[in-house]
Amino acid sequence: MASDLRKRRPIKWWWNFVGRTQDDITRAREDWMNGDRFGTVHGYGGPPIPAPGLPDVALKPRGRVG
Numbered sequence: 001m002a003s004d005l006r007k008r009r010p011i012k013w014w015w016n017f018v019g020r021t022q023d024d025i026t027r028a029r030e031d032w033m034n035g036d037r038f039g040t041v042h043g044y045g046g047p048p049i050p051a052p053g054l055p056d057v058a059l060k061p062r063g064r065v066g
Contacts, residue, residue: 010061015051022059029054 009020017028029051031037 011063012059012061014054014059017051025059026054 011018011020012022012025013019014025015029017025017032019025019028028037032048032051035048
């Protein structure tokens with residue numbers, strides 16, 4: 001049953017991050033900025049591109065629900 005509920009929850013995305021909650025997006029941004037969780041982009045010689053700051057408003061769900 002939990003997997004059925006998860007499938008119906010809308011996604012949120014911002015910049016290059018996708019999650020089910022605002023906290024998912026916040027954690028993804030923090031991980032990106034700290035160099036955690038995300039792999040290396042091979043063939044790119046520059047430093048990691050910093051993620052912009054999160055907006056001061058709640059992110060809206062996107063995509064199809066249900």
